Amino acid sequence: MRKDIYQRLIALTEEEEKILNGEETVNKSLYTDDGEFIIDSKKLLQAGELIDIRRHTRFVDFPKHKHNYIEFNYVYEGKLTQTIDDKKITLKQGELIFLNQYITHEIEASSEEDIIINFIIKPEFFDYIITLLDDENIISKFLLTTLYKDYSEGEYLYFKVAEKKHIQELAEKIITELYEPSIMSKATIKLLVGLLLVELVKRSKDIETYSANNYDKLLIIQSLKYIDKHYKDANLFELSKKLNQPHYKLSKLIKKHTKMTFKELLQEKKLSKAVELLKFTEYSIVEIIDLIGYENPTYFYKIFKEKYGVTPREYRENS
Template sequence: MQHDLLNQLLKITDEEELILQNRREINKDIYTNQSNFIIESQKFLNQESMITVRKHTRFVDFPKHKHDYIEINYVYNGQYNQKVGNQRINLQQGELLFLNQHIEHETQACAEEDIIINFIILPHFFDFIFSFLTTENRISNFLINSLYNSTQNGQFLYFKVSEVESIQELIKKIIIEIMSPAFMSESTIKLYMGLLMVELIKHADKAEHTEDNPVQHYLIVESLKYIDEHFQSASLNELATKLSQPAYALSKEIKKATNYTFKELLQEKRLNKAKELLESTDMPIASVIDQVGYDNVSYFYRIFKNKYHQTPKQFREHLAKR
């Protein structure tokens, strides 16, 4: 299976064929509609997806650019040379590089045998991971800054894990699951990605990283876990009591770290859960509203429409027409 996948990935794409024939620079229109070079997730992700993979285009240098998503570079075969921020990194086969959406990097042209897999991931794909992350680790800091930090600090995590078999197997399973989706693939990918995060945390000694900005890890991660687990009835006062913090001080820390208030984070979680229930169940809309913790129907309709530009009924009707 892995040999077949390598042969598939070694094939020259249409974009690469044009580069080899007469074009010595990338076609930016493939990657962005913006004048500044920020690669856009919408170019590669459909509306229903939060994660995909794409083979990095070979034979041409990529100039300085950012992404509007979290990118993970994985060297499936060969090597990958790039400058991330001010640091030069030579990524070797089996190694991983996490880049948040705020860091600028540029890459050298890859040779034919250099197969780089780019994971394109919307930040909120990682929301679920806060339900099991430990409170003090580099990945939690990276994700908090990527998902919420309004200061737009560029960060990367470089994992030299080519010898860690459990990590290599998980990455290849994720790649195959995304490239050849089957029944329950979306759930399977999330589970594999969660396991990957756990394995990377266990091998944090093999990671290089940018200097972290101080974040109140314990307070923020525990707050996000609390919202994820208790969104139906969550309250700032109850959380503050659990964490032995004054409510006003905890509120200030949450706002400082995430750029959102506790109420805004809770509302986002409830709306996402309501959308999930509308998509995956036949539960009456009134029951969905109750299930996610709202008792004011008109208020729920207002905030749901403000976020998704449709009422819950219209949202469901639109799904039925697909």
């Protein structure tokens, strides 16, 4: 790590100075405006940003909380001890843990020598990256469920990679890019995070996994993967045949675990694909409507404006 960036990492923050001067608990207003302790990405990310980092606050116990984003904890120096569903985990220097939006955890006070980097990442950051990964690996399955924001089971992936120096080097490159952004930083960060995930996939034997509730998770993952691949002409009856499940049972499971119906999930996927095509291709709007599988342009315009507040043409111009 470059010396100037390292000095920024170890320097006391205003919050830490207050703690050392007698403030005994975390100031929750720095992290959320909600009555519950759900840390809000809006408090930590600048408007429009999908990823950033902050050093974990030292010298104080962090009480039970959740996030409305995906969090990676990376132990740059020292250790990190946290409790997830009564299970205590201590990460060593060089290790990482990925936490989805629904994990509840609490963190023991870190000492001055403990340098923990928290990556704050909105799920949509992974929309492109997930296409680079093999469908069947454990990280893809973790990311796939996080992309559907109403999938509500707490999960984590703990990477015991303290001895894998090339993984630490990648993490440090991402940190450096986030601390000193350039005109190409957004693209560079995506590529580096994608490369980090690919390297972690190769270390599947070093991964400890956890899910607060594994009930029928495999069926839900398969359903989400089916929608992801076949959004143009997907339908519940075809999916139920593929999974050898009654359609009514599958429908109830999807609603239970994602808080959305199959039709709503499919519509979300089609609209996100439409946005991708508007941003990154020169297809006409009529062509995009056909590519994502809508036959009624009027209906597409209606649901697009309901979700994004603008017409497809306005969205493309603003992008």
